[in-house]
Amino acid sequence: MSNKVKVNLGKESYDILFSSDFALSIKNHAEKVKSDCLIITQKNIANLFQEQFKVLHNIDNVFFIYLEDGEKAKSIDSIMKICNYMSEKNFDRSSKIFAVGGGVVGDISGFAASIFMRGIDYYQYPTTLLAMIDSSVGGKTGINLDKGKNLVGRIYQPKEVLIDTIFLSTLPGRQFNAALAEAIKYGFIYDRDLFFLINNNIENILQNRSIELIKKIITNCCEIKSDIVSEDVNENELRMILNFGHTIGHALEAYQNYKELLHGEAIFYGMKCAISISHKKGSLNESEYNTSMEVLNRFNLPLIKIQDKEKLIALIKNDKKFREKEINFILLDEIGKAYISSDIKMNDIEESLSCI
Numbered sequence: 001m002s003n004k005v006k007v008n009l010g011k012e013s014y015d016i017l018f019s020s021d022f023a024l025s026i027k028n029h030a031e032k033v034k035s036d037c038l039i040i041t042q043k044n045i046a047n048l049f050q051e052q053f054k055v056l057h058n059i060d061n062v063f064f065i066y067l068e069d070g071e072k073a074k075s076i077d078s079i080m081k082i083c084n085y086m087s088e089k090n091f092d093r094s095s096k097i098f099a100v101g102g103g104v105v106g107d108i109s110g111f112a113a114s115i116f117m118r119g120i121d122y123y124q125y126p127t128t129l130l131a132m133i134d135s136s137v138g139g140k141t142g143i144n145l146d147k148g149k150n151l152v153g154r155i156y157q158p159k160e161v162l163i164d165t166i167f168l169s170t171l172p173g174r175q176f177n178a179a180l181a182e183a184i185k186y187g188f189i190y191d192r193d194l195f196f197l198i199n200n201n202i203e204n205i206l207q208n209r210s211i212e213l214i215k216k217i218i219t220n221c222c223e224i225k226s227d228i229v230s231e232d233v234n235e236n237e238l239r240m241i242l243n244f245g246h247t248i249g250h251a252l253e254a255y256q257n258y259k260e261l262l263h264g265e266a267i268f269y270g271m272k273c274a275i276s277i278s279h280k281k282g283s284l285n286e287s288e289y290n291t292s293m294e295v296l297n298r299f300n301l302p303l304i305k306i307q308d309k310e311k312l313i314a315l316i317k318n319d320k321k322f323r324e325k326e327i328n329f330i331l332l333d334e335i336g337k338a339y340i341s342s343d344i345k346m347n348d349i350e351e352s353l354s355c356i
């Protein structure tokens with residue numbers, strides 16, 4: 001298994017590396033510049049890993065900012081706080097930002113880096129499984145607006161992504177489980193081997209958190225995301241297949257007011273519906289359908305009740321893919337092969353909701 005995945009984006013190419021010492025990596029990067037550098041993280045992460053962070057507190061040109069926990073941190077206020085802090089301390093164009101956290105920290109840090117002095121370097125140190133396999137790669141940065149998530153942002157690539165699996169030792173089980181939705185999604189849409197790697201080792205992954213297996217899964221996911229992003233940085237057709245399970249998943253999150261379900265849990269349900277439609281449309285055969293549903297049913301998901309089906313359907317219709325005239329829905333031909341269908345009717349979607 002390679003210890004490095006390259007994201008090929010011409011001048012903006014970067015490496016995703018594995019290391020067992022994230023703090024040393026930050027120290028080395030900071031020591032290469034005279035300018036001031038900023039670590040952006042959250043208090044609970046700094047507390048959990050205070051031993052590792054210690055070495056960074058005595059470096060003259062390294063400063064810390066702690067963000068609030070949760071989606072509310074993805075606000076323009078956080079961006080202003082970071083940018084004002086850097087400008088008051090006279091950070092300059094050679095300054096660096098180190099994002100040590102999950103998707104929230106990564107998205108905000110990347111956005112702040114993209115606009116401060118019209119763009120400074122930033123490095124991703126993902127601390128959640130979701131950030132390791134998804135959000136730290138691809139350069140999507142941004143914040144939320146009152147009307148919805150990630151409505152303001154930029155595509156701005158990090159200089160490097162460094163994955164230290166020590167962070168997984170403290171990650172709550174529910175978050176770990178939910179993040180695997182993204183991993184298995186990559187298996188469904190793109191990589192049959194990855195799907196069966198997860199399918200054949202579920203207990204070892206979920207209960208034992210076998211680090212060897214998890215590293216393999218993270219590497220596979222990063223390779224896939226890197227392939228997709230490299231070919232399609234502006235999110236055209238290829239990148240669209242990453243939305244497998246997301247049309248219904250997003251609507252479910254909104255239906256629950258973003259309170260009860262984690263994003264990954266909603267995507268698990270969304271994938272079940274998309275698989276059911278793929279089967280009904282005849283593209284996914286019986287045996288592949290059964291295998292797909294069986295594996296999804298082995299993830300521990302909170303039970304949800306849809307009491308107001310009309311409301312959920314209205315939310316699905318509100319999805320931007322539906323607002324355009326043609327409905328583009330991601331379906332499976334087989335495990336490992338997705339396609340974009342424009343032949344889906346609202347009836348198909350309504351029927352598939354029985355999988356929830």
Ligand SMILES: NC(=O)c1ccc[n+]([C@@H]2O[C@H](COP(=O)([O-])OP(=O)(O)OC[C@H]3O[C@@H](n4cnc5c(N)ncnc54)[C@H](O)[C@@H]3O)[C@@H](O)[C@H]2O)c1
Nearest residue numbers: 042069102103104105127128130131134135140167170171
């Ligand atoms: N940029 C992208 O391409 C992309 C892709 C997917 C998701 N996202 C964004 O990512 C965000 C979700 O990311 P997330 O799931 O990582 O959530 P998160 O960043 O909110 O982290 C979840 C919680 O886990 C805590 N935490 C982080 N690391 C920990 C650790 N090692 N041990 C214990 N607790 C830890 C955090 O403090 C937080 O309370 C959303 O805002 C979503 O929009 C972005």
